[in-house]
Amino acid sequence: MSFDVPPTVNDVPTPCFLVDLDKVKRNVARMRDACSSLGVEHRPHVRCHRTLEGGELQTGGTRRKIVVSTLDEATFFADGGFEDILFAIPITQSKIRGCQKLANRLNEFHVLFDSQHGVQSLKHATLKDGKKWSALLKVDTGHARTGVLCDSEEAIHLAKEAHEAENVDFKGVYTHEGHSYFIKGVQEQMQFGHEIVDKLLTLASRLRATGVDCRILAAGSTPTCSHPAENAGLLTELHPGAYFFYDQELLLLGCCTSADIACRVATRVVSHKKSHNEFLVDAGYMALGHDGIAQQPPGGFCKFQEYDHLRMVCLDQEMGKVTTTNSKLDFDEFPIGKILFIYPYHAGSTASQHPLYFVHSGERVTGTWRPTRGWHPRSNHVPEKHLCA
């Protein structure tokens, strides 16, 4: 299955997703260094890129210790030789069979639980050769999504029950402080991160007091990990993911500089609407994703490279409508066929729309990465007919 790789980023077919390899490597090195300085393990989340190549970079070539958000991702990375994989969605009965397969084939596969249902599902599912489930309690430190409330009695009861289950090796607690995306500013993020660490440490003490030890204390989101709190070294591992690409959202939160954003969507001008002071590009919501369009920041939910005055005002399936904050568009500056580069608002959402990433170093395209997608292992290949083409 050959695919012609274009020589430079100016020659790519549009729309397409571009990965700036030099920037990705810098982002990854910075996060690895930060964890290393803190003395904590780095267990990167891979869901923002979903590629073996990206996981290889994030793990410093070890292919060990990652977080995934679907059983498809877990299987894809296991097939790619990755080990020590944590599945970040709380376990439920309908996903037990998929988790059993992974727990049996990998040396280390970790699951999360946040309910009686979850603990019971684990207790009633055996693994081969008497292997125990490696399980962590998912706790809610304020994000108000999954996880049992960090300061609740329920957290203690559930952890204790898992700890006492014969076929479960209770490892510790895990939180995703996703509400860090509502905090703006470096000092504010560090203060916020400090409180999250405190919450986990308090829970760990409460658990220890009931005889339940936590070998793993895991937290992490790109905002808190980009500027870690000074007590973050008291955790055992951090699992940010979005730092891989960074994006407009993280830039606006103060987590990165515009020079750190390592992905773009390439698009071309398709049509002029002089009567409307607009032009159309061949990137619609299929190419850009929709996440963030509801909360359009002042600069627009995505940003055009070089042309600060351009605004994406509307996304159809395969078309984006562009206008200007100036009074008049200079259509000669944007002839039909001109290539433009867009920094996405939410890189992970945008990346997930693309079956192929074009990877470049400087202007030169060096290769392609192919992400996995979907939820159910083996369900994500393309139709036979297309493969035979």
Add this chain to the structure above:
Amino acid sequence: MSFDVPPTVNDVPTPCFLVDLDKVKRNVARMRDACSSLGVEHRPHVRCHRTLEGGELQTGGTRRKIVVSTLDEATFFADGGFEDILFAIPITQSKIRGCQKLANRLNEFHVLFDSQHGVQSLKHATLKDGKKWSALLKVDTGHARTGVLCDSEEAIHLAKEAHEAENVDFKGVYTHEGHSYFIKGVQEQMQFGHEIVDKLLTLASRLRATGVDCRILAAGSTPTCSHPAENAGLLTELHPGAYFFYDQELLLLGCCTSADIACRVATRVVSHKKSHNEFLVDAGYMALGHDGIAQQPPGGFCKFQEYDHLRMVCLDQEMGKVTTTNSKLDFDEFPIGKILFIYPYHAGSTASQHPLYFVHSGERVTGTWRPTRGWHPRSNHVPEKHLCA
């Protein structure tokens, strides 16, 4: 590449996309009958499902005469034995090579143009054996996206130039009246459709007066085609697509009944947040798509089957947060693990998030369909490693 097909819709892995085959067949038959009664050709758009099976149904088994929105779709359907394919994005130089391949391999492949750039691109690109480009003028009848303004002089100039080009067979005019999605009510849609037909007929007369004949007069959107105007028979072909599934958006516009909606997303309860009067399901924006979340209608942008009082209040990547319009959620009614079915707001956007559709007749799952995706032929297969798994 085997994949276990679950026996019933209650056994599917979640999240997943369900296609109700009986309803699809009914929707398709109704649209085919409507076109037939009007005496116009039906050239269905395939972008809302992107499957060979769906295209087969829409074309009544002939596999002839479809509209596609990407060159990937065009190639996918051509590989699947489809003929007479119209590529609905106005032609630009960067897509000429892809279009040449399709024009050379298919008996009938049609392109649209809406600019000097487009006409010049066609004039300078030769096809094999002296074959001519089959080209239509894309006109804007008020949608204000691509297309030259229907009542403009530019429309005449461009059509004339294409008509006079030696290597172009100018076929006629094509519009997508997407602004029908802003019109609510059956009578209003019929009146709106009437005006669109009038606009195309007026343009055709103006063209005829300059010696340019239109053999094709094409319009179509699901709202206008679900209740066609009484002059729609004066067109030569209609190209709606979204009628295949219908969805909440089209229901709210009065284009269909709730019994016509032929797709759902299956999801399961994953976590209870009693403290917040909410529960989490395993369908986030990766499974539901984001389109429509910005314009939440009163009933929420998606709808839970059987449970009118449930509201999706927030979508994370892999999680949806659900609450109730009642004062209190009855958590016993929604135990962790319970399966729920969601009618999407915009079916095409939701479908495009899924690598696999589970097709069912009644409750029984009868098989799976695998859609294509992406833009660039041969770029959409999954990584080798995963295929070998």
